[in-house]
Amino acid sequence: MFIPLILADYVILSKICAMNDFESAKFDDELLSAYLDNELAPAERARVEAHLASDPSARQLLSELRAVSQSLKNLPAEKLETDLREAVLRRAERAMLVRDDGNSPHASHGHFTRLPFGRTKRAWFWAGTAIAAGLLLMVYPQIFDEGPRLPREVAKRDRAAIPEMHAASDALEIVAEEGLSTEPAAPSAQSPRAFRAKTVVGDAERFAGGAAGERQSTLAGAPAEAAAEGPAVTVSDGESELLVVHLNVAPAAFRGRAIDHVLERNQIEFEPQADPSSDKSIPTTSPPGEPDVDVLLLEAAPEQIMSTLADLDADRANYFGIEVDDSSTVNRRVSASKDNYFDFRQHNRGLVPIKQKLAITQGRADLRSNTPPQSDSELLVRRQLANEYQDFWGALRTDSKQGRAMRLAPPSVDGSAVDAQDMLTKNGIGYAAGASRIDSLDAPVASDDSFAFTKNRPAGESQPIARRGERLQALFLLTPGEAPAAAEPAATPPLPQEGLKKASQ
Amino acid sequence: MSDDASCDDSAVADAALIGRTLAGEPDAFGELVLRYQDRLYNSLLRVLGSAEDARDGVQDAFVQAFVKLETFRGSSAFYTWLYRIAFNQAMSHARRQRPTRSLDADRVDRGQDPVDVQPTAEARVDESERATQVHRALAELSPEFRQIIVLREIDGCKYEEIAELLELPVGTVRSRLFRARLELRDRLAPIVERNLTG
Numbered sequence: 001m002f003i004p005l006i007l008a009d010y011v012i013l014s015k016i017c018a019m020n021d022f023e024s025a026k027f028d029d030e031l032l033s034a035y036l037d038n039e040l041a042p043a044e045r046a047r048v049e050a051h052l053a054s055d056p057s058a059r060q061l062l063s064e065l066r067a068v069s070q071s072l073k074n075l076p077a078e079k080l081e082t083d084l085r086e087a088v089l090r091r092a093e094r095a096m097l098v099r100d101d102g103n104s105p106h107a108s109h110g111h112f113t114r115l116p117f118g119r120t121k122r123a124w125f126w127a128g129t130a131i132a133a134g135l136l137l138m139v140y141p142q143i144f145d146e147g148p149r150l151p152r153e154v155a156k157r158d159r160a161a162i163p164e165m166h167a168a169s170d171a172l173e174i175v176a177e178e179g180l181s182t183e184p185a186a187p188s189a190q191s192p193r194a195f196r197a198k199t200v201v202g203d204a205e206r207f208a209g210g211a212a213g214e215r216q217s218t219l220a221g222a223p224a225e226a227a228a229e230g231p232a233v234t235v236s237d238g239e240s241e242l243l244v245v246h247l248n249v250a251p252a253a254f255r256g257r258a259i260d261h262v263l264e265r266n267q268i269e270f271e272p273q274a275d276p277s278s279d280k281s282i283p284t285t286s287p288p289g290e291p292d293v294d295v296l297l298l299e300a301a302p303e304q305i306m307s308t309l310a311d312l313d314a315d316r317a318n319y320f321g322i323e324v325d326d327s328s329t330v331n332r333r334v335s336a337s338k339d340n341y342f343d344f345r346q347h348n349r350g351l352v353p354i355k356q357k358l359a360i361t362q363g364r365a366d367l368r369s370n371t372p373p374q375s376d377s378e379l380l381v382r383r384q385l386a387n388e389y390q391d392f393w394g395a396l397r398t399d400s401k402q403g404r405a406m407r408l409a410p411p412s413v414d415g416s417a418v419d420a421q422d423m424l425t426k427n428g429i430g431y432a433a434g435a436s437r438i439d440s441l442d443a444p445v446a447s448d449d450s451f452a453f454t455k456n457r458p459a460g461e462s463q464p465i466a467r468r469g470e471r472l473q474a475l476f477l478l479t480p481g482e483a484p485a486a487a488e489p490a491a492t493p494p495l496p497q498e499g500l501k502k503a504s505q
Numbered sequence: 506m507s508d509d510a511s512c513d514d515s516a517v518a519d520a521a522l523i524g525r526t527l528a529g530e531p532d533a534f535g536e537l538v539l540r541y542q543d544r545l546y547n548s549l550l551r552v553l554g555s556a557e558d559a560r561d562g563v564q565d566a567f568v569q570a571f572v573k574l575e576t577f578r579g580s581s582a583f584y585t586w587l588y589r590i591a592f593n594q595a596m597s598h599a600r601r602q603r604p605t606r607s608l609d610a611d612r613v614d615r616g617q618d619p620v621d622v623q624p625t626a627e628a629r630v631d632e633s634e635r636a637t638q639v640h641r642a643l644a645e646l647s648p649e650f651r652q653i654i655v656l657r658e659i660d661g662c663k664y665e666e667i668a669e670l671l672e673l674p675v676g677t678v679r680s681r682l683f684r685a686r687l688e689l690r691d692r693l694a695p696i697v698e699r700n701l702t703g
């Protein structure tokens with residue numbers, strides 16, 4: 001048998017080495033590999049070099065290791081000839097399409113509950129929440145980082161709990177699939193994939209005839225716009241947005257919490273809230289003077305929230321300005337801030353310190369766990385809000401066909417109430433009294449399957465807020481304001497006790 | 506041969522692209538794909554042994570990264586994270602594909618060797634043959650050895666980076682790499698020997 005001389009030599013030599021000094025030879029050998037990679041500490045390195053100087057077998061081994069290493073490094077670098085972007089994005093969006101925890105009842109039916117729309121739901125949720133709650137300190141419970149998103153969970157559970165909604169969902173899935181086949185994949189930031197949907201506005205019957213009829217209220221006061229074909233409505237990927245609604249409210253209505261009646265009329269009920277005074281760990285910190293912001297968390301069917309908005313819009317005596325923040329607006333604001341990526345990290349943690357001027361652009365600190373509260377009162381507020389949020393968003397109510405609302409006590413930090421307008425402005429939420437009423441700026445539209453706001457955007461850019469059969473989360477921010485100077489005379493806006501709903505039929 | 510010696514790349518630029526992707530611009534993710542597809546391909550090629558599998562692997566990894574993008578914490582470099590996804594997928598792929606080691610070599614033989622796509626001019630016959638042999642030897646390694654060799658020799662990762670990627674202690678990286686090199690040497694030696702004897 002012919003054995004290469006070098007190899008034979010090595011075999012003999014290594015055996016000699018092994019016999020002579022088994023332990024240190026073994027140890028040295030590995031060091032040679034690390035030495036080759038320049039991964040040794042100076043002291044070790046010196047030792048190895050000394051060893052190499054004295055031991056030919058070590059030198060031999062080193063050269064062999066080097067040869068192996070070199071032959072690998074010499075492998076020609078392969079490049080893909082193709083540009084994978086298109087394929088990746090197409091597949092990715094399809095993956096988003098069918099991605100499911102398997103808990104949804106739809107998973108078992110193999111339905112497509114979503115159409116690709118981009119990648120954004122969670123980021124929008126948090127960004128919207130963070131910005132809107134620039135007024136608040138929010139500490140979201142841990143599960144948001146680990147488990148499925150809460151709003152989605154809530155939505156799925158509600159679907160499971162409300163069987164009659166499946167009928168509507170099935171119908172929309174057919175539409176969704178049609179849309180999928182007719183629109184070739186061409187994802188882009190500017191024109192998310194869309195399909196034509198007949199949008200009908202102000203069609204009370206259509207709303208009322210949807211699933212879960214007993215929960216419906218007729219959509220009253222909806223802007224009387226022509227029910228036109230199109231605009232193309234992009235369909236969300238199945239997860240509801242967080243709707244952020246800013247309302248400028250007449251002081252009397254603000255103090256009297258008139259909105260509560262509007263909500264209740266739309267079958268959105270307030271949660272019974274734990275009595276804060278029963279929690280001994282949180283001493284009562286009632287802000288002195290008038291609170292200047294009223295924050296409501298809502299969770300209900302989109303129809304209910306749309307109907308509520310319509311009611312509010314119709315009540316021009318009491319509600320001067322209504323501005324809806326949809327996700328694209330929120331996105332623009334967040335994107336405009338520097339250091340995007342870390343903003344999203346921060347937003348993922350849902351924590352926006354209240355006192356910071358740049359609530360959006362914080363430092364790179366991990367705010368969730370490591371940033372200590374600035375003061376004791378801040379800590380208390382955090383905990384209080386955390387409990388409240390957790391209770392509200394996290395509650396699983398098997399009977400929650402009901403729309404739910406919860407009022408957050410406006411926090412005070414260091415004993416002074418938060419200046420809502422100031423916080424809004426600092427967070428880039430421009431807001432002027434009397435500005436932007438629903439019908440002029442942000443008409444809600446409803447199609448067979450989804451709800452959206454068309455903010456005077458070119459066709460194809462309106463983004464759905466929610467789909468039928470889903471739950472919609474909304475954050476209502478009410479601030480007391482003054483009637484705009486050129487306000488039309490408060491003709492006969494009946495006080496919210498009247499049946500406004502009948503007006504638009 | 507990778508251009509960059511290190512695993513690590515421009516974290517800030519990646520972060521911006523990630524942020525934009527999460528904000529609703531899928532095209533920003535396309536930039537990330539463009540940025541890393543070749544490097545990832547090159548690595549996966551050595552690990553999986555087949556151009557087709559590697560190309561699929563790259564796509565799979567990017568798709569998975571897209572789907573899971575919001576879970577990326579930013580505590581490591583994006584490419585490291587992407588890498589881990591790719592390698593995890595590749596490893597489970599390799600395990601499924603490999604009843605015996607020779608199959609990998611067969612796949613290499615069947616013309617899926619990436620070296621085949623290169624023009625083998627006369628002057629480069631030796632080099633390409635050698636590369637084929639190296640590639641085959643690589644393919645015959647266990648996945649753990651192949652993985653660590655590729656990370657070190659192809660991707661130029663430092664031990665610490667490998668340790669982070671494979672979630673191993675640095676000491677294990679060091680010893681495993683050493684043993685992998687020994688095995689490669691042993692596999693390559695007989696090949697050399699065969700060539701000499703004809």
